Amino acid sequence: MSKIHVQCTINGEPTEFLCEARQSLLEVLREELGFTGTKEGCNDGNCGACSVTLDGVLVDSCLVLAAEVEGKTVGTVEGLASAEGLHPLQQKFLEHASLQCGICTPGFLVASKALLDENPNPSEHEVRHWLAGNLCRCTGYDKIVRAVLDASGTAE
């Protein structure tokens, strides 16, 4: 079948690509567009490693068809840091040693940013609930939760 032409915005930059209908947004981000910060974990919507925002809504990019993002805005982990430096969440993840192997980290960062955008001062319960769709098999979550709580209020 012929390829589908998609125009969208990724991390603020107008982007266009060609994809096959069966390709997920995750696949296109990583393999066609070079946004390898977004990770593939389970590829069935359980682990959150591929979290991105789609028109500001947090989603698993493995469960989005690339063709569906026509006209939409995608946010990946590459969009967090600015020319001035790391995003406060990234800084706090480093300070609290909130990662070990690092595969889950981009997903946690994107998910945490989506939380703080919606709720700048979450309780610990709210952080844990929001991040339930992100799995980490190294840290035991405590350091991640502490980093997000520490970043809250200071994050933009």
Added chain:
Amino acid sequence: MRDFEYTAPTTLREAVKLLSEKGDSARVLAGGTDLIVQMRARRFQPERVVDIKNVPEANELSLSPRKGLRIGAAVPCQRIYNDEGVKEHFAGLTDASMIIGGIQIQGRATLGGNLCNASPSADSIPALIAYGAEAEIIGPNGKRKLPVEDFCTAPGANALQPGEMLVAIRMSMPKPNSGAHYLRFIPRNEMDIAVVGAGAFVELGGRSKSRVFKTVRVALAAVAPTPLPVPEAAAALEGQPVNDETIAAAAAAAQQVAKPISDMRGPAEYRRHLVGVLTKRALIGAVNRANGEFVPNAVQSSGHAVYQLS
């Protein structure tokens, strides 16, 4: 995943045409949280996928005193549970839509998809049945309506004919002195599938010190091949006073009609026990809400709510 033709119609008429042309080899895509997984696992290998998110009727979420609540089939859970009108008037739906998957899933997954996927353990379906919801269906032969309780026909199977699609789910505005609650049991706090779920709607009559059950609807998840309406529990309550004894009798009636199986989520006897506990709690939660009390959902209570008649 096998390749397929991706289509994104902008009108209902076009969507129905795209579906009818392919019959059984076309699939509707809304949130994709079930469909994409199933296509990847090759459970379905459609030739054509019809994305209905650009169809206005499927994207509408509206609430009016006269027409009630209409949830388009492509409206994601997050839009439903963040809606002020839904929170105020349909708290039982908020209960259910907040616990389907995690935040990432709730940004995409729809109640329409939860219904069409027809899983026996679907969290939203008992809540919809409790509210007396109706499915609005369109197909090559026009529109039809079907009560949600008749929509699921077997695990993973529904009443839609080839070429038909679910457009929206409708329910009328709850009467004064009514309330609803849905809860489930899972062995963790989030991100799991119901071992058993129970939804209840009650409309109360009588004076504030001597309330009686006027209308009751109860439905269960994960204890039968399809989401299970329990008219026996309603019959045990309607016309009866609101107290612990009448509620216990309704819970016992629900235990009698549940047909749980043993699987990896729990043995049948355990599930039957849970039916009693959860039916009782769903009814108490619904009664307390009908009386204007605050009853936390699973997210607000982190699963540690106390269930007592207020």
